[in-house]
Amino acid sequence: MVLLGNILVLIDTVLLFSSKEFGMITPENYQKWFATEPVRNQFNFTGADYIVKWAHKNGQAVRGHNFVWHSQLPDWLNNGTWDKKTLNSIMVNHIVKMGSHFRGKLYAWDVVNEPYNDDGTWRSTIWHDIIGPEFISTALTTAHAVDPFAKLYINDYNVEGVNAKSDAHYNLAKSLLKKHVPYHGFGIQGHLVVAQLPKDIPQNIARFAGLGLEVAITELDIRMDLPNNAKNATLQANDYKTVVNACVDNRACVGITVWETSDDYSWIPGVFPTQGDALLFDTNKDPKPAYYAVADAL
Numbered sequence: 001m002v003l004l005g006n007i008l009v010l011i012d013t014v015l016l017f018s019s020k021e022f023g024m025i026t027p028e029n030y031q032k033w034f035a036t037e038p039v040r041n042q043f044n045f046t047g048a049d050y051i052v053k054w055a056h057k058n059g060q061a062v063r064g065h066n067f068v069w070h071s072q073l074p075d076w077l078n079n080g081t082w083d084k085k086t087l088n089s090i091m092v093n094h095i096v097k098m099g100s101h102f103r104g105k106l107y108a109w110d111v112v113n114e115p116y117n118d119d120g121t122w123r124s125t126i127w128h129d130i131i132g133p134e135f136i137s138t139a140l141t142t143a144h145a146v147d148p149f150a151k152l153y154i155n156d157y158n159v160e161g162v163n164a165k166s167d168a169h170y171n172l173a174k175s176l177l178k179k180h181v182p183y184h185g186f187g188i189q190g191h192l193v194v195a196q197l198p199k200d201i202p203q204n205i206a207r208f209a210g211l212g213l214e215v216a217i218t219e220l221d222i223r224m225d226l227p228n229n230a231k232n233a234t235l236q237a238n239d240y241k242t243v244v245n246a247c248v249d250n251r252a253c254v255g256i257t258v259w260e261t262s263d264d265y266s267w268i269p270g271v272f273p274t275q276g277d278a279l280l281f282d283t284n285k286d287p288k289p290a291y292y293a294v295a296d297a298l
């Protein structure tokens with residue numbers, strides 16, 4: 001019921017104007033583990049199915065998000081005591097069931113989300129700590145076997161510029177590709193702060209492209225300290241333009257996804273309470289200066 005309620009809200013807001021503005025949709029929370037496998041081996045695709053169907057009816061592609069992440073896991077998974085073999089089979093089963101359900105319907109899957117800390121060390125998660133770093137190649141190989149049509153991504157935040165975390169991803173990419181693991185795209189989330197963009201986004205995109213990977217900006221929002229004012233709105237517009245240009249200027253960068261459309265639906269104020277107004281449309285669903293800057297850059 002709750003899920004249905006949320007979807008109806010989504011229809012009222014995001015989906016109504018999304019088909020004329022956006023060519024691709026990510027179902028924000030509806031394909032996460034808590035929503036899709038709330039009870040072990042019992043799957044619920046209601047929310048995600050609705051969005052995928054809606055997108056296809058409107059000629060939009062869909063990015064799948066996500067298979068393996070440490071966050072928004074159901075209690076049974078978080079609270080269980082797992083040995084390596086069992087957890088590995090839980091992960092594989094999740095990917096097989098979800099991947100085959102959506103087989104052929106999605107442009108891409110974020111197969112692994114946020115595996116590293118900002119300093120480039122492995123994040124301590126059940127996946128890494130119990131299965132070991134090979135959970136990544138197992139997840140990618142499994143996903144490719146069930147849906148050979150989907151581009152397989154590893155996705156993370158704070159990897160926009162060249163830094164310790166994006167270095168870790170770069171080295172991981174080199175090692176996966178050397179072993180012929182099916183890995184196709186690096187997802188740069190793009191949760192950024194106004195006037196604090198790294199200067200080397202183009203260089204960072206270029207080095208992943210140089211490995212033969214495609215790149216996408218997958219969750220773009222550029223937050224500011226509230227309240228908003230004309231100066232910040234202009235700086236934000238400029239920052240959006242910078243990110244869009246960085247993607248458009250490299251042929252390997254295949255897409256830019258914003259993480260929600262209007263500011264009242266953004267996750268930012270819930271997580272960064274003094275910040276917000278990070279998106280392209282304001283709370284009245286009116287386009288902001290950032291919207292026009294993106295339109296100009298495209």
Ligand code: XIL
Pocket residue numbers: 028029113157189219267
């Ligand atoms: C966020 C959603 O937008 C929120 O609604 C939810 O409460 C928490 O997750 N990185 C990701 C996304 O990969 O899945 C997260 O989405 C934002 C950070």
